[in-house]
Amino acid sequence: MPAEFTPSPLFERVERARRRKPVIRDSHITLAHGSGGKAMRELIEGLFVEKLRNPLLEKMEDQAVFEVPSAGRSGTRLALTTDSYVVDPIFFPGGDIGKLAVCGTVNDLAMAGARPLYLSAGFILEEGFFVDDLRRVVDSMREAATEAGVEIITGDTKVVPRGSADKLFINTSGVGVLDHPVNISASRARPGDVVIVSGTLGDHGTTVMIARGELELETGIQSDTAPLHSLVAEMVDEALKRQALEDIRCLRDPTRGGVATTLNEIALAAEVCIRIEEARIPVREEVKGACELLGLDPLYVANEGKLVAIVSPALAEPLLERMRLHRYGREACLVGQVESTPAGIVVMATGFGGTRIVDMLVGEQLPRIC
């Protein structure tokens, strides 16, 4: 890692701006409000959290952990999460909307350290949608649920007239149980911690963009859509073995907005600086090439089978070794570290020896990517 970084007055200005309470200035919803980036954060903090205010929602994690009320004894901790899937096209190399809907919700539970138990599935179908396509999607959901060891136990079906929705939207919500006293939260990142990613970045988003046919590209790129609960279980087991459960500070799956946005959320929640090194960021050559053609930055592109982990420096090496034994962690690597200042900011040491701010995604890079 390069020498200690000295913040300039510019950083201080950015830092102050970051601490301002988000407000929505727009009168209309734009695609940026669903991007995973800055505008979405404003909508969530400035409207949803502001109006629905409660301690669990205010944590703004991708899931909420609550204790099951249980007469006169300490209860079981459960996690609840929800996600709607509107990906376009619904079928793409490496997956489809059904596999995505199951894996995405399984992953949101896993990122709290929860063992996924049960899912619900809500379908919004456009009149005229092919029943055979629905069969294919539901087959994928079953396969993904089997791999993830979860059951889809309740559902809902709505049909809207042609033109009132595009083909098929799926909501999956999920419940998982926390088997261990983990304490995983974006706010727990602290100076000295290290940043790990579980594999190559940008595969999912790039695949979907190519599948959309906006560029006629022939590549072998596939979506990385995968359930990460068993990788997380191995990581928790490794920490348990070393009596270092507290050393797993934060887990996040970098979906919309990519790793850049996820790291910014962590930096803001924990009031720390996250410093990554460009040279260490794992990106497949084909993805790099396709991103250049599509005008995308892989750091901002959605992943659906990867995680970011912030862990103590002591746990990092044994954890990486353990992760690399798992099929979804083979290319796990250390990409950066947590520092104290400038708080709330992500910086990247570039290949040319410089340092630049890696901001949250501004505007909408990729609509309907998940």
Place this chain on the structure above:
Amino acid sequence: MPAEFTPSPLFERVERARRRKPVIRDSHITLAHGSGGKAMRELIEGLFVEKLRNPLLEKMEDQAVFEVPSAGRSGTRLALTTDSYVVDPIFFPGGDIGKLAVCGTVNDLAMAGARPLYLSAGFILEEGFFVDDLRRVVDSMREAATEAGVEIITGDTKVVPRGSADKLFINTSGVGVLDHPVNISASRARPGDVVIVSGTLGDHGTTVMIARGELELETGIQSDTAPLHSLVAEMVDEALKRQALEDIRCLRDPTRGGVATTLNEIALAAEVCIRIEEARIPVREEVKGACELLGLDPLYVANEGKLVAIVSPALAEPLLERMRLHRYGREACLVGQVESTPAGIVVMATGFGGTRIVDMLVGEQLPRIC
């Protein structure tokens, strides 16, 4: 109640048809697949349940009840449910899509005898939707959640390009806890039981149809959208007091497809005949009039603040008295009874002394009613 009913050969034919395993014959999704009626049942049983098969899903209740795994002791029973809301228009007299989304999911939990605890909320927004309208909707959600004593603890926001969705769809999923050893299920209705409805029928669906402006009607009709958890809690309490918890056999909220469809589902699940009396069905005069103009049958029109209860004859009178003390049960009344044959069929004694089959809804009466 009229004299014993003797099934004709026609009934036997209907009875046989009812026992056939549902299959989907259509190649495309039609509005009927979202109607709550026969086609939806075929889609659910013939595709979703068929492919995702597991004991909880196969019960086909509006929620699934599971036990929280808990080391070495009998666990807590929880209910999980999900519903997507696509109502058009999103604002209507007596409520809006936000109030509906909270109450509908609260009610699905309540119908299992569960105390609603936590909800998730997933928003699919159309690009260009007014932020002020979203504010209004989320305000309604907060009010409804406060009344229902639940918290919205996790959420998701997706935005799709203009034309890919119509304004706003909301999914709410919910978790509730079963505080008492209730045993509530459609399959428990048995001959001799009675059928109770908690109030007037058809208010919600009729209101939405009028609000859609297809007829220029000036009426005072309002949607009945309301959370029914506390009414159910009172009913369970009454049964507990009388040591008759088992006497509450089945609770359902008759939403899409109305009371007719709900009763058909119960008749099929329990393999009983349900016999209702037209003269006892409570329908507001204005709703009756509007339904005549709109060509609707109030028995098939959606309700969002009413329940159907199948209970033992012994519990019926004290339960009705208790229900009538509650603001959402003031007009509760007994509308019919459960008989043994013809199994799987709902019949109605009409005003003219005749008897007719009340079939499941065929086709789509009211698209986007909830």
